Amino acid sequence: MKRFLWILLAIVLLAGCSKKQPATEQTEPTSVTIAPTEPGLYVPGSDLEKQTAGAVRSYSLEEGEWFGLSTVGEKLLVIGNGEMLLLTGEQGWTTVAEINGLSENTEMDTYTTGVGYYDPNTRTVTVLDAELQLVTQKVLPEDIEGAPVISMIRNEAYYFNGTEIRAMELTPGASRSRLLRQQNSMEALLPDDYFDGNVLSCRVKDAAGEIRTEYFSSETGQTYSQDQGIDKMQTYKDQYFIDRLDIHAQQLIFGTRSGEKQSFLLQPAENTLLVPVLEMNGVVSGRDTEKGLDLSFYDLKTGKRTAQVVLPATKNVKAIHGNGAYIWILAREGDKQTLLRWDIAKSAIADETVYIGPFYTPDNPDEKGLKECVKLANTYESTYRVRMHIGTNAMKTTGDYKVVAEHQPQNIRAALESVKPVLEKLKPVFASYAGKGKAINLCFVRSIEGGEAWVRFQHNKTWWFLISAKADLTDAIISGMTLPIESHVIGNSRDYEFDRWNPLNPAEFVYANVADVEPNPKYLQGDTRAFVDAEAMTSISEDRRSIIYNAMLTDNAELFQAPTMQAKLHRICIGIREACGLQKSEKTYLWEQYLKTSLAYVKE
DSSP: OOSOHHHHTSOOOOGGGSOBOOOOOOOOOOOEEEEEEEOOOEETTOHHHHHTTTSEEEEEOOSSOEEEEEEETTEEEEEETTEEEEEOSTTOOEEEEEETTOOTTOOEEEETTEEEEEETTTTEEEEEETTSOEEEEEEOSSOOBSOOEEETTTTEEEEEOSSEEEEEEOSTTOOOEEEEEEOTTEEEEEEEEETTTTEEEEEEEOTTSOEEEEEEETTTOOEEEEESOEEEEEEETTEEEEEEEETTEEEEEEEETTSOOEEEOSOGGGOSEEEEEGGGTEEEEEEEETTEEEEEEEETTTOBEEEEEEETTEEEEEEEEEOSSOEEEEEEETTEEEEEEEOGGGGBOOOOOBOEEEOOBTTBOOHHHHHHHHHHHHHHHHHHSOEEEOGGGGGSOOTTOOEEEOOOHHHHHHHHHHHHHHHHHTHHHHHHHHHTTOOEEEEEEEEETTSOSEEEEEETTEEEEEEETTSOHHHHHHHHHHHHHHHHHHHHOGGGOGGGTGGGSOTTOOOOOSSOOOOOGGGGSGGGOOOSSGGGGSOHHHHHHHHHHHHTSTTOGGGGOSHHHHHHHHHHHHHHHHHTTOTTOOOOOGGGTTOSSOOOOOOO
16 A cells, blocks of 8 residues: 555645755765564453454554554554564564654655655665665755655656656666656645556646646656645555545545546544545544544445444554555554554444445536525525525526536535625615515625636626635625625615715815825824725725725724724714614614714614
8 A cells, every 4th residue: 555644644745835955965874774573562362352352453562653554565564763663474573674764754655575765864765675674775866845755666766856856766776867747836746656656746836826736647747637626645556535625525535547436425524533445445434432442444345334343442543554454553552552453354243324425526416415505595595585596596697707506515505604694794784675676696606717706796786796615705795795785875875975975084085086096194094094995095985885894894993993984984884774774773783893882773
């Protein structure tokens, strides 16, 4: 299996995320000392073995910090600070290699032929054979950013020198370094290779600032695909398991390179651990309970949970690794680290629940899930008096904008939950619109052409908002509603005439009515502040909308301390109350939070 769990359980960034390594003086390469073979680590008849009816064996580990598990051929490799243990038999007979500088941050790879690891202090890649004997040590020919990706199966190390991704042979005596691809725009490298070393990955930032992952051939450098959401990927031969964040939807996707994608339905948030074990075509989940660590094994072929065991004293799992026959667990029991071997065949269970399902795409959406979202949206409409459009319904009225429909029910549910507080606070405005036979329409879409977070337009004298699921939804609605609120007040309030606004400004002030204006500093600070910002000084409408927007945000009290700002805010709030029929409301509304004199109605 490629890589160690301690790498797979984190989003691993390289290259552009760290400073380029300075040129180093060549020193002695990392030393490797092989200790004599020692007796096995297996603890026969342990309490845990008895408690689990023989399903879990315990293996003792000497004091130290052990952090990783992998496989070298049929042998289990246990990795710790400064040493490796190679378990060679049922009783755990071991070969011990003491390695200077080996730590949890060491870039490493294993295969049936042995182990390769990188020492950044000397820029050296060291290769050990299947018995942990030294094979060769290669010094990278130039300074690099981050660490190289080592592929033992291809016998190469891949590195980034700031402008190029290159490959260096690890064969003893070889000195060839070949160019894979120019990568001037690269921001970061993911230190991993996939599918038996044939695919590499790097992270790049495009002109719009979006981070994406590119997958390319380790032989030719040719790009295979791109993706913006993959956090982690594990592969074994032709299989893969991906943890992908699709906006709000956490997707666990698995399959083979030539086969159909499927989704694993158990979510990471529901478990302390969720680790794919592709050598056994399964997934291990773990939950901390009062009885101990509750482990389950799921068969990805059938989608069913086939084994379950409770480990009473086990805490702080550092690594889980499957070698085809057993699940190995590196954990802590009390104040000591221990190695556990779980035989899933001895803890089999019958659970008929299926935990896998189809992989949904824009062309193949989750229709059932979207129907449930429509029901939820309908409750919002009746509660907040605002029209909600999701899925394909959100595509029916888009003005001049091209949009992509949101097909993930989880993203829609998250969006609806996110906007609930601001809809509640704006409910009086929506109700007033609805009471006059008009409506505010919110269309939740996946994306808007040009990367806009939200857009607003009028169609048939009705306001429409297109809101991307990626947007700050609260800010999108507050910002978007400033113009409808202003228009509604102007049309429905006698106290909001244009000629009653200019007298609120400084006597000598005149709106620029152009996009660029050189602001007078005294109008933007202290007791003489009369505007939110320079843009507010361009027109009456911009002035009022900036006040409406900022009055509804948190931590903006300082903006409204000056007398002129209080007068303007007071005029707007009176207008909103009159336009929405709130003159006798005893509430204080969101846009009134910074008024020094309350407008809440007081019964005589």
